[in-house]
Structure formats: C-alpha cells, structure tokens
Amino acid sequence: MYVRLTTNSASPPASLGDFGITSGPSPTVSVSEFTYRMGSEIYGEGEPADYVYQVKSGAVQSYKLLSDGRRQIGAFHLPGDIFGLEHGGPHRFTAEAIVDTTVRFVNRKTLEIMADSDVVVARALLNIMSSNLSHVEDHLLLLGRQNSLERVAAFLVEMDDRLTANGVMELPMTRRDIADYLGLTVETVSRAISKFYKEGLLEFVGNTQREIVVRNRQQLAMFGPKKAAG
C-alpha cells in the first residue's frame, strides 16, 4: 500500500457519523484523512484489509486484473461512498484514485469490535455490504446480457444520478475507465456516446469531453436495462 501520511492524520477522533453511522451509546472512532494524487493506488488486490474508506472528495475506482492486462472495474466510488470494506479476508480489488482524492478512513478491526457491542454499527456494516452486493448483481446482468448501447446508456444514467450538479455531469474517469467498467473497448464507448450525441440525447460543455449534459434522460434510459416485471 502506498502510504503517505498527511498532517490531517493527526486530526482528533471523530464520531462515526462521518461514515453515516450513528450509534446509541455513541462511542467514538479515530477517523483520519488521506489525500491521494491522481492515479495513485490506495490498496492492492490481495493486500490485508486494515482500513475502511470513505470518499470525501474526488473519485476512486476498484478493479481486478488478469495477468495479460485485461481489467475489469467493479465500481466507481464517489464522494460519500464507502469502499474497501471486507469481512474476513484481504482486499479483493485494487483501489486507485482517479483524480486527486481525499478519503476518510477508520481501522477495520476497531469497527468490527464496535459492531460486536453495538447493534447499530453491525447493521450499518450489513447495509454497506448489502448495497455493494446489490450494485454488483445489477452489473452482472449488464455485463452478461446487454449490448454496447445499453451498457453505455446505463452508465450515463447511473452517473447522471450520482454526480450531476447544475445540470452538468462532470465525469472524472477516462473513456478507457468507462470501457473497463462496461466490459467494452474505448472505441465502442466512444461510438456509443457519439451516437447519443448525434441523436440529441447528450450535449457537451466546455472543451473537454467529460462535461456532459443529459438532454433526454427518459429516452436515454430506454436504451438501458428494461428489467422484466419480476
């Protein structure tokens, strides 16, 4: 792990409320902060999971690699998201800062000890795991059974939900990252976005291709999952 202590790490113990976990007896946990530079690794797959993280600002991606370089990104973590929570083993993904990113982190063991005595904390951990599981399960369907347009549309809708401010979605990740999240190639992602743009579903802002306005969210979603009744 790329350990880089910052002065912030000397910050006073904070309540778990920063992590969205509030408790009855209200014990406290030492919450520290780190800032990672763009592209730096927060932890690697297979390393011991000593800490649990929450994105304060920036963006993080979690991925697995094959020996020949093929990469599958499992999730993008945006401000407020908690990541790196494993239960009984090492990290199963590599986590990397996509842009300069500040994270809060707490000791995993401490959290587990708290969970043993505090029902609220235990439930919170279950909640986090459960929502992770839910997201990954939906992604299974996307990777296994949806075509390129459906995948890209689903991605844009997801990101539109999660990081649009003032009507503009500012993507922190490259087209390659998107491709590795969607199980596609850069070219295919680019073609899909171009197609949506030409159809008037998207609009670009500024001189990068990362600031996007979703013009017709409804119609974009039509390309997406189309889940069955049940």
Added chain:
Amino acid sequence: MYVRLTTNSASPPASLGDFGITSGPSPTVSVSEFTYRMGSEIYGEGEPADYVYQVKSGAVQSYKLLSDGRRQIGAFHLPGDIFGLEHGGPHRFTAEAIVDTTVRFVNRKTLEIMADSDVVVARALLNIMSSNLSHVEDHLLLLGRQNSLERVAAFLVEMDDRLTANGVMELPMTRRDIADYLGLTVETVSRAISKFYKEGLLEFVGNTQREIVVRNRQQLAMFGPKKAAG
C-alpha cells in the same frame, strides 16, 4: 411466491446449527423444510424477502430477467449453500429449483432479531453476505473480460470443486442454464465443451451429457482466469 406447504413444515424447531450458525446463548429458531419440484419457483425477483433458505438436497439457480427474455444467472446453489438472504429489501433475484430440491428455511425477521442480540449470528450473516459478494465479484471479471473458452473452463473447474463425487461431476443444469450463467449461448457452451473433450481434458460417463469426468484439471484451469499478481 409459489407456496406449497409440505408435511415437513411441521417439523420441530431446530437450532440454527443447520444453517452453519452456532451461538453462545444458544437460542433456537424454527427451521422448516420444503420440497420444490424441478422447475418450480422458490421466490421471484421483487418479492418480499421473508425467508432465508439453505439447500438440503438438489440444486437452485438465482437469475435476473430482461423484458425481452434475456436471462442472467447469478449463482447456482448446491447442497449446503445459503441463498435468499437480503438485508433491507425485496429479493433481487428469482430463485428456481433446477431439479427436485429440498430446502430448509428460517424466518428472516427472526434471524435479524437474533443478530441484534447475538454477535455470533450477526457475524454469520456478514460471512454469508461477504462470500456472496466475493463470488459475484469474481463473476464480474469473467463476464466482462474473459472469452468463451475461459468462461466454460472456469465453470467446469468451479463445478468440479463443488459437486464431484467419486471423480464424476454430475451437472444438474442444462447447457442453457450454463450459457445464461456465463453470458454465452447454448451453442457456444456446447462447442467449448466439445473442444475440451476432443483435447482429452474431459470424459463423459453414462448416456447423458451431464456426467463428466475432468481428466486434466490443471490444463483446464490454464484456460481459466489467470489472475494477475495483485
């Protein structure tokens, strides 16, 4: 949900030990049994998650559907496996008995109440969720970044681990089920298995194509994941 009460449902309360959960204060939970016929639905996606199940005998598949019939199987549940555990919401998969299957089941609410007072139960729930998550995460990489031969090889190795007895692996699922698990078509799965057979990696037993002997597990695994160093 396809509710079919059996006489077994009147069985006496049993300890959670049946679920692999043993506790200190040792309270008991009512554990009942159901038998589902081949092809019948145990619960549907979106239905309230009132029970948690464990396969006693048989096999179950969990899947999601798209409106046009495309299907993605998330997992096969074999004897001993626990499935249907959701934390705070409805079922996210449809579960269906692949063959005649007997399951044990317990009330989810009861389990949650126990978890609130019993650390061992709470940890057990986290363990189950965690292993589910781990399996699905590995499957993401397979669906997103592996080719057809790698997928089928990985499937055969997984099943070889989980249900081989006397050196013979007896698959309960059809080629279509395998295809929907691997994000492929029936034909592609069949071609891959034929190829492995012709190369001497597999052998068929009996007059069905579901009883398979893995002749060279090592070489078969070479087609598989090939995870990176870390």
Added chain:
DNA sequence: CGGGGGCTTGAGGCCACTCAACGATAGTGG
C-alpha cells in the same frame, strides 16, 4: 412409434474488437 426437449454441429451474419490515422489538449523543456 411419434413427439418433444436437450445437445451437437455446420453455415453464415453481425456486433464489437482490432488496427490505424488524426485532431485536440496539456505538460515539458528549450
């Protein structure tokens, strides 16, 4: 024996990948 489902195999097509070229932007160093 006839019908149906499961499985395999072949032939052809298409969608996404591969390979390549190009423009735009940002960073670097003279």
Added chain:
DNA sequence: CCACTATCGTTGAGTGGCCTCAAGCCCCCG
C-alpha cells in the same frame, strides 16, 4: 514563445468471435 511529446478522444476500415439460424441425433416418455 514554440516545438516536442504523451495522453485522450474520435472516426474509419477491416477482421473475427460469438451469435443466429438450421438441421440432425439421442434419449425419454407418452
């Protein structure tokens, strides 16, 4: 300030892996 380079993104042309469509075999079950 201007090359020079590297990265990112887009677009075009062609390929290939998996899908689609089709046929046929086998087994089971009536």
